[in-house]
Amino acid sequence: MDISHATALVTGANRGIGRALAVELLARGAKVYAAARRPETVDLPGVEVLALDVTDPAAVADAARAAADVDLLVNNAGITTGATLLGDLDGVRAELDVNFWGTLSMVRAFAPVLAANGGGAVVNIASALSWFAFPGAGAYAVSKAANWNMSNALRLELAGQGTLVTSVHLGAADTDMMKDYDGPKIDPAEVARRTLDGVAAGDLEVVADEWSAMIKASLAKDPREFYGQFLGN
Template sequence: MRIGGCRALVTGAGRGLGAAFVQSLRRAGADTIYVGMREPRELNQPGLIPVALDVSDPDSIAAAATRCSDVSLLINNAGVMKPDACLLDVQGSNDLHEQLAVNLFGMLDVTRAFAPSLADAGGGCVVNMLSALSWASLPHTSTYSVSKAAAWSLTNGLRNELRAQRTQVIAVHVGYVDTDMARAVNAPKLAPDVVATRVLEAIERGDEEILVDDTARQVKAAMLWPRPLYLGPDPGR
């Protein structure tokens, strides 16, 4: 699909990567950009419409879908990460539920709510922000990786179901992005505007998957190693 003239909704658009998507859409000529935020604030740029949207709240999603009934591009960007959560303790279980509520069920519920609008627009496009950690789990990312692996599988399922209405579904995998979520990470990070620009280019190419950076490409390639990366260190060494 073409970005120019489209009507887009970005979830989690108040800051970080979501805000970068909003500005990239403006530069690319989007007609209307619905800026989904838990706590909307006044926006003074033409074409930007703040929308109250909490992706973990079904009533909030329903209200946004009613208000933004002309969306042709949906960018599921909202996400949460609970670092250092352990799968085997009580707090880790709570953290996992919170991340699944946003990273998995939020993505599903928002897509379901806006699927009719996308169909009315001739199919449109859904972009799901995933992660290189959809394919691997690090000691400090266990619960987050579970949520992103589930979201990757969800994305593949949604692509199958939305194909009949000609909706393009893109899975976006990337390593660390220079946002608040990765503030404590001491590793190379990609600028949010670079990620947003590359994703918009993928939309216009008609891609179904984009590996934004070398990290995502390397992690996916490592799934085919003799000992795949997702198995972790070799206990025999």
């Protein structure tokens, strides 16, 4: 895909990885719709701002009508509540509502738009946590695992209209969401660069950092090797 001629819509474009993606898209010559639940917080000159809550079907439908020229849909909007599966069920539902159902709602609404504009591409921002679970992040891990395999399924369902589906995986990024995390963090600008390089190359997955690559490689091994550190054996 030629990013310089793309018309992109980025969800959650007001901060973090979403904002970095919008900045990088503009730098590469794309037209950008920057969507956010609070559009007044989008501070990027050169974008077209859209008010969008991905959990609101009416707002999603409005966005698809307003941005009918889109050929690159970037599903970046996501949340983490810290919910565990045996804890706050409202938190579990909230994460799935945004990270899975909201993303799927966007793809369902924009699939005909992409088809009408030549096929284009869908980018779903997933996580290294698509491939493992970590204590205290059970709901997030489940939602991102669903997001990842949704990308796999959508890739097959959209192949007939020529739409690329790219799943992006990373560990911790230096964003507001991870401000309390004390560990290595990737620069959101680097995530944006690697993501768009991957889309331009037609990649099905972008593994944005070494941590995610290590986690993915561990899936071929006995899970005791990974989870033993948490299980005390």
